[in-house]
Amino acid sequence: MALVVLGSARPAAGAAPAPGFDGKKLFIDKGCFACHSVNGPSAGPGPELTQVAYQRDAVWLRAWLTDPKKLKNDTVMPKLPWKSQAEQDALIDYLLAARHPIPAADSTRAGSRIPPCPSASSRRADAESS
Secondary structure (H helix, E strand, O other): OOOOOOOOOOOOOOOOOOOOOOHHHHHHHOOHHHOOOOOOOOOOOOOOOOOHHHHOOHHHHHHHHHOHHHHOOOOOOOOOOOOOHHHHHHHHHHHHHOOOOOOOOOOOOHHHOOOOOOOHHHHHHHHHHO
């Protein structure tokens, strides 16, 4: 019997951050703040990310950060240059740790919503058939 693991295991939100990188600093250094915000309304075309962890997990965030157009062909989000997986891990950890309810989610830009998770419809179908 063989065990196959797809993706990489990631700690839950609030776990220790990726060593060597500061996710909040990467959020600024990578220019994420130009389109997104954390803990307040977004000033750019991208969604506010405080609540992204309610909708997406680390595996999905890694896929999105690696190649956004693979998940949403018409996105304006650029493919960012990553020096290492540890950089992505730190940014993902920062976004997952930021998770908390905010009074007014940034829902005014319907076109900038986070694209649906590919497996959401299959999970819904499975739940309905049970």
